[in-house]
Amino acid sequence: MRVRDVQHPMLPQATEEELSRQRAVVSLRKLLNARVRSQNVRRFHEEGAAAFAERNSRQPQSPDDIQAALFESMGYRMWSAANRSAQEMIWMSVGEPIFRDRDRMQAAARALAEAPDRKGSLHLDPDYDPSPEIAGTDVHLQPGGYGRDDGPDDIVAGAFYETGGNVFSFGQGAGKGDSKAGVIFRLLDEEFPDFVPGRILDLGCSAGAASCAYADRYPEAEVHALDIGAGMLRYAHARAEALGVAVHFHQMDAADLRFPEASFDLIVSHNMLHEIGAEKRRRAMAEALRVVRPGGLVIFQDVDTRFAPTEVHRVEKNWDTAFNGEIFWQVYNEADLVADMRAAGFAETGLREHNVSAVSNINRWYVISGRKPVDGTPTA
Amino acid sequence: MTSRIDAIAAVIQSGRGTRAYSLDNREAEQVLSIALALLVELAASNDRIDRLEREIATLKGQSLDALREAPLDADAQKERQEALEAMQLRVLRILMDPRDGG
Numbered sequence: 001m002r003v004r005d006v007q008h009p010m011l012p013q014a015t016e017e018e019l020s021r022q023r024a025v026v027s028l029r030k031l032l033n034a035r036v037r038s039q040n041v042r043r044f045h046e047e048g049a050a051a052f053a054e055r056n057s058r059q060p061q062s063p064d065d066i067q068a069a070l071f072e073s074m075g076y077r078m079w080s081a082a083n084r085s086a087q088e089m090i091w092m093s094v095g096e097p098i099f100r101d102r103d104r105m106q107a108a109a110r111a112l113a114e115a116p117d118r119k120g121s122l123h124l125d126p127d128y129d130p131s132p133e134i135a136g137t138d139v140h141l142q143p144g145g146y147g148r149d150d151g152p153d154d155i156v157a158g159a160f161y162e163t164g165g166n167v168f169s170f171g172q173g174a175g176k177g178d179s180k181a182g183v184i185f186r187l188l189d190e191e192f193p194d195f196v197p198g199r200i201l202d203l204g205c206s207a208g209a210a211s212c213a214y215a216d217r218y219p220e221a222e223v224h225a226l227d228i229g230a231g232m233l234r235y236a237h238a239r240a241e242a243l244g245v246a247v248h249f250h251q252m253d254a255a256d257l258r259f260p261e262a263s264f265d266l267i268v269s270h271n272m273l274h275e276i277g278a279e280k281r282r283r284a285m286a287e288a289l290r291v292v293r294p295g296g297l298v299i300f301q302d303v304d305t306r307f308a309p310t311e312v313h314r315v316e317k318n319w320d321t322a323f324n325g326e327i328f329w330q331v332y333n334e335a336d337l338v339a340d341m342r343a344a345g346f347a348e349t350g351l352r353e354h355n356v357s358a359v360s361n362i363n364r365w366y367v368i369s370g371r372k373p374v375d376g377t378p379t380a
Numbered sequence: 381m382t383s384r385i386d387a388i389a390a391v392i393q394s395g396r397g398t399r400a401y402s403l404d405n406r407e408a409e410q411v412l413s414i415a416l417a418l419l420v421e422l423a424a425s426n427d428r429i430d431r432l433e434r435e436i437a438t439l440k441g442q443s444l445d446a447l448r449e450a451p452l453d454a455d456a457q458k459e460r461q462e463a464l465e466a467m468q469l470r471v472l473r474i475l476m477d478p479r480d481g482g
Contacts, residue, residue: 024423080402085413095391100382143394323400
């Protein structure tokens with residue numbers, strides 16, 4: 001099942017003019033990435049480091065020094081300003097058709113969610129206050145953020161995430177055939193060929209694209225998915241129903257799972273680790289280990305910025321922290337995730353980090369996986 | 381169905397937090413942002429023009445010069461005015477951004 005550029009009734013019916021704007025933003029971001037951002041490390045070495053040394057009478061050494069040195073370069077500052085503006089225009093280009101077509105989209109979602117032949121389910125928790133450390137920020141500048149909920153039928157957060165995510169990803173070079181879930185399917189085929197999960201849990205599912213891909217890939221499995229925002233989850237549920245797959249969506253915190261111990265065979269997350277702080281990440285890992293069955297797998301997939309070849313590359317990748325609402329981006333980049341998994345109780349045996357290629361482009365992804373011992377005994 | 385203008389205004393007003401600036405001069409960065417938004421608008425307009433030129437050339441066989449010189453009637457002028465105001469909101473969005481005191 002494709003996860004990007006999928007057609008369903010909750011997508012805004014964008015006009016050709018609106019689609020032209022989205023294509024223009026994709027093209028602008030491609031240009032900025034390929035021809036402008038790609039020069040940032042050179043700018044550091046040729047301009048920034050020397051200017052920093054002259055201003056401070058020492059060479060840039062710490063991450064903060066490197067960041068300051070990058071900003072000594074006019075080319076870097078101009079790229080940063082243009083990239084911020086392009087990121088804002090992603091949301092302008094998809095937001096106009098969403099708000100223009102909102103009533104129809106909400107009605108379509110409601111009809112699918114209430115259809116007698118619906119396959120999945122939606123479980124919202126009115127007592128749950130979406131995690132402030134995530135909901136309080138417009139992550140990647142998405143207006144209203146992941147926790148946005150404008151009312152009983154609201155689906156705006158999900159519509160923003162899917163449509164803006166497409167514009168963002170295509171601007172990063174991802175193709176329509178790209179699939180983060182597909183990366184995990186390939187990993188399972190290569191390293192766990194006999195593993196067939198009966199119950200799957202997708203942590204931080206956002207608009208549910210990967211959740212649907214798991215339900216499609218494993219039609220006999222019971223697939224559950226969770227995220228923090230009601231608007232996101234209403235959209236995800238209706239989207240899954242439109243695509244004809246059964247997914248059970250829950251408004252829940254990954255760090256506080258309301259599932260019994262040993263109740264899932266496969267627990268996954270896609271791009272969740274870089275959206276949460278260190279403490280929540282550690283609790284989410286421990287919770288995943290608690291609810292996965294002995295012999296089951298826990299797999300966290302995320303962005304590849306941890307593989308930066310030098311400290312300058314790593315700091316350059318931290319741009320999103322200050323300028324793109326990705327407040328935990330640097331925390332994620334610099335975390336010892338193996339140590340966190342070990343502290344959560346995962347045994348060293350079966351704990352692995354992977355640097356994997358994307359399904360359909362030159363991008364790469366970070367994956368860390370752990371398997372619960374068959375005897376169920378966590379090993380500290 | 382919400383109007384384009386209301387839709388654009390709703391997106392602008394949805395932004396939260398404080399805007400981070402990269403240039404020493406905020407005014408200069410806002411002008412850069414406006415220029416980039418105009419780049420997107422120009423791309424969209426070019427697409428429309430290209431589409432029209434191809435359609436009309438195929439369907440009517442008129443010269444492009446004759447089509448371009450045809451005056452707009454009152455309804456068309458009203459439609460273009462709404463489109464102009466919507467475009468201005470998109471391009472000048474940063475001046476109204478609540479994250480920047482707009």
